[in-house]
Amino acid sequence: MSNVTAPAQSGVVGKFSNYLDERTSISGAVKEFGRKVFPDHWSFLLGEVALYSFVIILLTGSFLTFFFQASMTPVHYEGSYVPLKGIEMSAAMASTLDISFDIRGGLLMRQIHHWAALLFVASIGLHMLRVFFTGAFRKPRELNWSIGFVLFVLAMAEGFTGYSLPDDLLSGNGLRIIDGMVLGLPVVGTWITFLLFGGEFPGSDIVGRLYSLHILLLPAFVLIFIVLHLMFVIIHKHTQYPGPGKTEENVVGFPILPVYAAKAGGFFFLVFGVVALIGATVTINPIWNYGPYDPSPVSAGTQPDWYIGFADGALRLVPPHLETYWFGYTWSWNIIIPVLLLVVFLAAAFAYPFVEAWVTGDKREHHLLDRPRNAPVRTAIGAAGVTFYAVLWAAASSDIIATHFKVTMEGVINTLQIMLIVAPIIAFMTAKRIALALQKKDREILLHGFETGRVVRLPGGEYTEVHQQLDAYDRWQLVSYNDNAPIMLRPNPQGKITAGMRMRASMSRFFFEDRIAPVSQEEYKQALEHAHH
Amino acid sequence: MRKNMSESKATRRNGRRGPLASVALILIGLVATGGAYAALSTASASASVDLSSPAVIDEGQKLFAANCSTCHGQQAQGTANGPSLIGVGSAAVDFQVGTGRMPMQMSGPQAEQKPVQFTDEQTKALAAYVASLAPGPAIPAQSELEGGNVSNGGELFRINCAMCHNVAGAGGALTEGKYAPELKGVAAVHVYEAMLTGPQNMPVFNDLNLSPEEKKDIISYLTYIQENPSAGGLELSNLGPVSEGLFLWVFGLGAIVALTVWVTAKSN
Numbered sequence: 001m002s003n004v005t006a007p008a009q010s011g012v013v014g015k016f017s018n019y020l021d022e023r024t025s026i027s028g029a030v031k032e033f034g035r036k037v038f039p040d041h042w043s044f045l046l047g048e049v050a051l052y053s054f055v056i057i058l059l060t061g062s063f064l065t066f067f068f069q070a071s072m073t074p075v076h077y078e079g080s081y082v083p084l085k086g087i088e089m090s091a092a093m094a095s096t097l098d099i100s101f102d103i104r105g106g107l108l109m110r111q112i113h114h115w116a117a118l119l120f121v122a123s124i125g126l127h128m129l130r131v132f133f134t135g136a137f138r139k140p141r142e143l144n145w146s147i148g149f150v151l152f153v154l155a156m157a158e159g160f161t162g163y164s165l166p167d168d169l170l171s172g173n174g175l176r177i178i179d180g181m182v183l184g185l186p187v188v189g190t191w192i193t194f195l196l197f198g199g200e201f202p203g204s205d206i207v208g209r210l211y212s213l214h215i216l217l218l219p220a221f222v223l224i225f226i227v228l229h230l231m232f233v234i235i236h237k238h239t240q241y242p243g244p245g246k247t248e249e250n251v252v253g254f255p256i257l258p259v260y261a262a263k264a265g266g267f268f269f270l271v272f273g274v275v276a277l278i279g280a281t282v283t284i285n286p287i288w289n290y291g292p293y294d295p296s297p298v299s300a301g302t303q304p305d306w307y308i309g310f311a312d313g314a315l316r317l318v319p320p321h322l323e324t325y326w327f328g329y330t331w332s333w334n335i336i337i338p339v340l341l342l343v344v345f346l347a348a349a350f351a352y353p354f355v356e357a358w359v360t361g362d363k364r365e366h367h368l369l370d371r372p373r374n375a376p377v378r379t380a381i382g383a384a385g386v387t388f389y390a391v392l393w394a395a396a397s398s399d400i401i402a403t404h405f406k407v408t409m410e411g412v413i414n415t416l417q418i419m420l421i422v423a424p425i426i427a428f429m430t431a432k433r434i435a436l437a438l439q440k441k442d443r444e445i446l447l448h449g450f451e452t453g454r455v456v457r458l459p460g461g462e463y464t465e466v467h468q469q470l471d472a473y474d475r476w477q478l479v480s481y482n483d484n485a486p487i488m489l490r491p492n493p494q495g496k497i498t499a500g501m502r503m504r505a506s507m508s509r510f511f512f513e514d515r516i517a518p519v520s521q522e523e524y525k526q527a528l529e530h531a532h533h
Numbered sequence: 534m535r536k537n538m539s540e541s542k543a544t545r546r547n548g549r550r551g552p553l554a555s556v557a558l559i560l561i562g563l564v565a566t567g568g569a570y571a572a573l574s575t576a577s578a579s580a581s582v583d584l585s586s587p588a589v590i591d592e593g594q595k596l597f598a599a600n601c602s603t604c605h606g607q608q609a610q611g612t613a614n615g616p617s618l619i620g621v622g623s624a625a626v627d628f629q630v631g632t633g634r635m636p637m638q639m640s641g642p643q644a645e646q647k648p649v650q651f652t653d654e655q656t657k658a659l660a661a662y663v664a665s666l667a668p669g670p671a672i673p674a675q676s677e678l679e680g681g682n683v684s685n686g687g688e689l690f691r692i693n694c695a696m697c698h699n700v701a702g703a704g705g706a707l708t709e710g711k712y713a714p715e716l717k718g719v720a721a722v723h724v725y726e727a728m729l730t731g732p733q734n735m736p737v738f739n740d741l742n743l744s745p746e747e748k749k750d751i752i753s754y755l756t757y758i759q760e761n762p763s764a765g766g767l768e769l770s771n772l773g774p775v776s777e778g779l780f781l782w783v784f785g786l787g788a789i790v791a792l793t794v795w796v797t798a799k800s801n
Contacts, residue, residue: 042798043793049789083683083686083687083757084684084763085683109612115781118777118781119786119789122781123786126786169691169695245643263796274789280766284765284777285774286763289701298696300696300703301705303773303774306778397704398706399706400772402712406710408709409712413736466747
C-alpha cells in the first residue's frame with residue numbers, strides 16, 4: 001500500500017493521486033472495484049436506468065423543495081395563471097402553481113421530476129421481469145431479489161406520496177380512494193385513517209406528513225436498499241448469459257475502469273437527455289387544469305399514475321354489493337377482497353425465488369442465466385403473472401378504453417372481470433407450450449443440423465436435403481443448461497413420507513413433468529454417425 | 534455603400550409606380566373582398582334571421598315537415614320514435630341541429646355528432662318554427678357568451694361539469710355506451726344552449742342553478758383554456774395519468790431500451 005519509493009510522480013495528476021492515496025489508501029479500493037467485470041448485454045442496463053432515474057429524481061426533487069410549501073394553510077392564489085386567480089387553495093397547491101408559472105425553470109424541473117418518477121418505476125418493473133425470466137434470482141441471489149422487491153414497493157410509495165403533495169383535485173381524489181380503502185379494513189380501518197389524516201379526511205395535516213415521508217424517510221430507505229442491492233451485485237458478481245467461454249466460475253465482460261465506467265457514465269447522460277427532452281416537450285400532471293382539492297368535485301378520467309393502476313383496477317373490477325353485516329359492523333368485501341388480492345399477488349412475487357428453490361431442491365450456485373425457454377414452467381408462471389397484472393392495469397383505464405374504442409363501460413368491466421381469471425390460465429398454457437416447442441426445435445437443430453436448402457440425388461436415385469451441423473459456438477448455447485427432473489417421493493430416514501414431502505413432490509411434478517431433456521453427448525454422437533451414413 | 538443606396542432609391546422614385554405598389558394593391562383587394570365577405574357572412578349567420586318573422590317560421594315548418602316529422606310528428610307533437618318538441622324552444626333546436634346531432638343518423642346509446650346538415654339560415658328557420666309552437670328557452674345573444682370571470686368559471690366548471698366532461702373538457706365515459714363529449718372546438722353558443730336545454734344525458738342547468746352570469750363565466754373559462762394551450766408542452770389529449778403512462782411506456786421506455794441496445798451493441 002505504501003509507496004516508499006514514490007515512482008512516477010510526474011505531472012499534476014500523478015502528484016495529486018499520490019497525495020490522496022497516502023492519506024486515504026484509496027488505491028486498494030480502486031484496484032478492487034476498478035477490476036470488477038461487467039458483462040455486456042442490453043438487458044443488464046435496465047437496473048442502471050432505474051438507478052439513473054433515481055439520481056435525476058433526487059436532483060430535480062431538491063430543486064423543487066426550495067420552493068414547495070408543504071402546508072395546507074388556505075391562501076388565495078395571486079400568481080400569473082389567470083383561471084385560478086383569487087381562488088382559495090392550500091399553500092401547497094399555490095406554491096406548486098408558483099413553481100409551474102412564476103419560478104424560472106420550475107415547470108421544467110417539475111415535469112422532469114415526474115417523468116423520471118414514472119421511468120423509475122417502469123425501469124424497475126422491466127428489470128424485475130428480466131431477472132425473473134432469466135432465473136437470475138436463483139442461489140446465491142434470492143436475498144437480492146427480496147431487496148429489489150422492497151425497492152419496487154418503496155418506489156411505488158415514493159411515487160404515490162409525491163403524486164399527493166400538490167393538493168390538487170387529482171391528488172386529493174387519489175388520497176380519498178386510499179382513505180376509503182383503509183376505512184374498509186375491518187375493525188382497525190377507521191382508527192388508522194384518523195391516525196393517518198390527523199382526524200377526519202382530508203384534515204389539514206396530510207400534505208405535511210406525506211412530505212416528510214416523500215423527501216426524508218422514503219428516499220433514505222430507497223438509498224439504503226440501493227446500496228445493499230449494489231453491494232450484493234459486487235459480492236455475487238454479475239450473472240451472464242450462457243455462451244462459449246462463459247462458465248459458472250468466471251464473468252466475461254469489461255472491467256469497470258476504464259471501459260465500463262465510461263460506458264455507464266455516458267449512458268447516464270443519455271437517460272438524462274431522454275427524460276429532459278420528454279420533460280421539456282410533454283405536459284405531465286397539469287395541476288392547473290385540475291384546480292385545488294375540494295372534496296365535492298371529481299373529474300371524469302381520474303386515475304392514479306401507472307404504477308398504482310393495478311390497485312385501482314382491482315377496485316374497479318370487484319363485483320358490486322359485496323357487503324355483509326356481522327357483529328354490528330359492515331364488512332366491505334368489495335374493499336377487503338381487492339386489498340387481499342394485491343397483497344397476495346405482491347407476496348407471491350416476493351416469495352417466488354424461495355418457492356422455486358424449495359421445489360427444485362437445488363442447492364448449487366447459479367451464475368449462468370437461463371434462457372426463458374429452458375425453464376418452461378417458470379416462464380409460464382411469469383407470463384401468467386404479467387397477464388394478471390396487465391388485466392388489472394387495463395381495468396384502471398376502463399373508462400378511457402370505453403370512450404376511445406366506442407364500447408360500453410359495462411362491457412369493458414365484465415370482459416376484464418372474466419379475463420382476470422381466464423387470461424392468466426391461457427397465458428400460462430400458451431407460454432409453457434411455446435417454451436417446450438422452442439426447446440424441441442433446439443433439440444432438433446442440435447441433432448440433425450439445420451436445413452441448407454440444398455437437395456442432392458443419391459446414386460440410388462433417392463433425393464435428400466443436406467443438413468448442416470451447427471458450429472461449436474452455437475452448439476454450446478443450445479446444450480448448456482440445467483435440466484430438472486421431478487423429484488422422487490422417497491421415505492425420509494425415519495421411514496416416513498410427510499405431508500410436506502408429498503406437497504413438494506407434487507409441486508415438482510407440476511414444474512418438471514413436461515420437459516425436453518438437453519441433448520446428451522451420446523445422443524449427439526449417434527446423431528452425427530447417423531448423418532454420416 | 535451609401536452612395537449605391539441613394540442611387541437605387543433615386544431610380545425607384547423615377548419609376549411611375551413604387552415597387553411595393555402591386556403588393557399594396559393586392560393587399561387592399563384582399564382586405565376589401567375578405568372584409569366584405571366576412572361582413573356579409575356574419576350578417577347572414579345571425580343578424581338577418583328574425584326568428585319571429587312569419588316567413589321564416591313558414592320556411593322552418595316546411596323544413597321540419599320534410600326532415601324531422603318522421604320521428605317528431607307533423608305538428609312536432611312527438612311519436613313513438615321521437616319526443617315532442619313543443620316547448621323545447623329555439624335553443625334546443627339550434628344546439629341539436631347546429632352541432633349536427635339532428636337529424637339523427639341512427640339509433641344508439643346517444644345521438645352522435647355528424648357533419649352539420651343544414652345551413653345556418655335553415656337551422657334558424659327550424660328553430661323559429663319550433664319556438665313558435667310554445668315558449669321555451671331562446672338562443673342566447675352574443676353578449677351572454679363573452680367577457681365572464683375566467684377563474685370563477687373554472688371553479689364552477691370543476692364543480693358542475695368536470696365529473697362527466699373531465700376537468701380540461703376532454704370528455705368522459707358514461708354508462709351503457711353513452712359518453713360526455715369533448716368540449717374542445719364546441720362553439721360558445723352551443724355550450725350555452727346545452728346548459729340551458731340539457732341535451733341527451735346532460736342535466737339542465739337552469740338559470741336558478743347556474744345564473745346567466747355564471748354560464749358566461751364557464752364559457753369564458755372554456756374559451757380561455759382552448760386559446761391558451763398547456764404551458765408544459767404536448768397535452769396528450771388531457772386524458773390524465775393513463776395517457777402519460779402510455780406515453781412513458783411506449784416512447785420513454787422505448788427510447789431508453791433502444792439506447793441500451795445501442796450502448797451495448799458495439800462489443801459483439
